[in-house]
Amino acid sequence: MTAFVTRFAPSPTGLSHLGHAFSALTAFEAAKDAGGRFLLRIEDIDLTRCRPEFETALMEDLAWIGLDWEKPVRRQSAHFADYDRALSKLIDKGVVYRCFRTRKEVIDEIARAPHLAVDGPEGPAFIGAPLDPLEEEELVAQGAPFAWRLSVSRAREIAETRTGALQFTEQDIDGGNEKRIDAAPEIFGDAIIARKDAGTSYHLASVFDDALQGVTHVIRGEDLRAAAHLHTLLQALLGLAAPVYRHHALIRDETGKRLAKRDKSATLRALRQGGAAPADIRRRLGFAR
Secondary structure (H helix, E strand, C coil): CCCCEEEECCCCCCCCEHHHHHHHHHHHHHHHHCCCEEEEEECCCCCCCCCHHHHHHHHHHHHHCCCCCCCCCEEHHHCHHHHHHHHHHHHHHCCEEEECCCHHHHHHHHHHCHHHCCEECCEECCCCCCCCHHHHHHHHHHCCCCEEEECHHHHHHHHHHHHCCCEEEEECCCCCCCEEEECCHHHHCCCEEEECCCCCCHHHHHHHHHHHCCCCEEEEEHHHCCHHHHHHHHHHHHCCCCCEEEEECCCECCCCCECCCCCHHHEHHHHHHCCCCHHHHHHHCCCCC
């Protein structure tokens, strides 16, 4: 079996656009060039926004532009128990804590000491602390909502006793110019790893599934480059294999703005209905072969 495994892991919260096609084709062609495997994973943990009709449309669009993938497809919404077990390991290690602050309370706290909040990939990086055990017990008994936050300083201390300095491997998008990068998970602050009502987060579920599925190369947009810093920490804490990362440029509109699902004119469905052929899409995105 080949050592090269990659994946395309979208969230079905809207119709696919040219940016999704570019990311999927980039991973698919990399797997083909390496004689490797290409997986499709549906990251649908957001049960309020992800919809079956968008998943169906996504698969139709990917097949239309010439992609195929291994079956069965892993849908994260069917595996919350897996992520619960991973979260339990972090709880047992003492690296996560319950945070009962609302989003507004977090913003207000950051505003009181803005010089202490690094501007991270998900906004100002919040650093908190566990509540007094008695107060926490009372809030849990009341059924108060909370998020599980990763204590980044404690987590790094424990992880580095196991693995040494935290680093990850990144390659250019064509697979060349490999380098080791020092991980800086602190840019996320005490990141939310799970919520009482949601069970998991993108960070925890993605890291778990990449390891479970044997993904050796994570190929995704440069907007997710920073995630590798936090994911490296989670991999070390959970004893998971670390993939190699490649990050591609984003597809943008004529004004230079990155495409979003609200850009209906750039959806694959609209382009197909307008008479575009799969070869037109591939050529437009630089995949002429």
